[in-house]
Amino acid sequence: MTDLLLIGIGTGNPDHLTTEARRAIAEADLILLPEKGAGKSDLADLRRQIIAEVTDCPPPIATFEMPERDPELPYLQRVEAWHDMIADRWTTCLAEYAEARRVALLVWGDPSLYDSTLRIAARLSPRPKIRVIPGITSLQALTAAHVIPLNTLGGPVTVTTGRRLRDQGWPKGAETIVVMLDGGCAFQTLDPSDLWIWWGAYLGMEEQILCAGPLAEVGEDIIDRRAAARAAHGWIMDTYLLRRGTSGLD
Known part of the structure; x- marks a missing residue:
């Protein structure tokens, strides 16, 4: 066998x-x-x-x-x-x-x-x-790169996809969400008020790109940087974490 x-x-x-x-x-x-x-x-x-x-x-x-x-x-x-x-x-x-x-x-x-x-x-x-x-996941690489914990103190984490975030909105009862397989920046469909985002592409590679901050302030920058990187390389692997009303260490 x-x-x-x-x-x-x-x-x-x-x-x-x-x-x-x-x-x-x-x-x-x-x-x-x-x-x-x-x-x-x-x-x-x-x-x-x-x-x-x-x-x-x-x-x-x-x-x-x-x-x-x-x-x-x-x-x-x-x-x-x-x-x-x-x-x-x-x-x-x-x-x-x-x-x-x-x-x-x-x-x-x-x-x-x-x-x-x-x-x-x-x-x-x-x-x-x-x-x-088993191997290191993009979730681990993302939080390590941004030097943040994955969860709030004793709080849950929801891992979802860009498709579900776009079609169904913010998961009910979620505090922190990690979004994967998102080719269309589905965070654009959310009300950015009181939301923080930590985004990373090519995590762990020489080409690594990071961006973080209030979604209302950095969302457009992420969209532009993602499009430029994908055009330059022909592909992109990225993921991001969203959390309500926090700078990441609560």
Whole structure:
């Protein structure tokens, strides 16, 4: 049976890898590496740099092209179909390297948090033995970069998506929310009064960008900086934390 190692690699900084993650990469028989086209080649290059730093004798790398989502389908159906296509491409790679017993996938952040790698792995047949090596999440990198706690004293935290924030507004009863997968700056749909935001892009990387302050004062700046960075790099990974009526340390 194939062991499929889902390795959290943090936010692109090799220093974020745990000792367990480094060992798992070095001991893998094969690494599956997604390629997302010329405009996002940086992402594949970063994975290759991490592999090269971890071991002087890197395992074979099997690349596969990430499929495109069908924009004509409803959102959930679109994502399910996309996951099916990715699983098919993994299956093709695994069949080509049938002798590989320990196959690794390097996952941005951690495989548990708004990442579909586990759901895709569950589609494989025959199903491999799946092992997760946890990694630093963008939430940890964001709060560390801004030097703030994730929660208020004894307070809850809600993690949500840009889509839900835009469609449903501020989550009922929430004190602090962390917003992920937001390609449209959904905070624009909120009343900015009494809201603080801590935003970060390319967290942990040399290109890291940070911005924080009252949403009414810094919201437009974040929108402009995000658009400029995405145009410059061809891609962007960012997240932000919102909290009511506080400078972050309450």
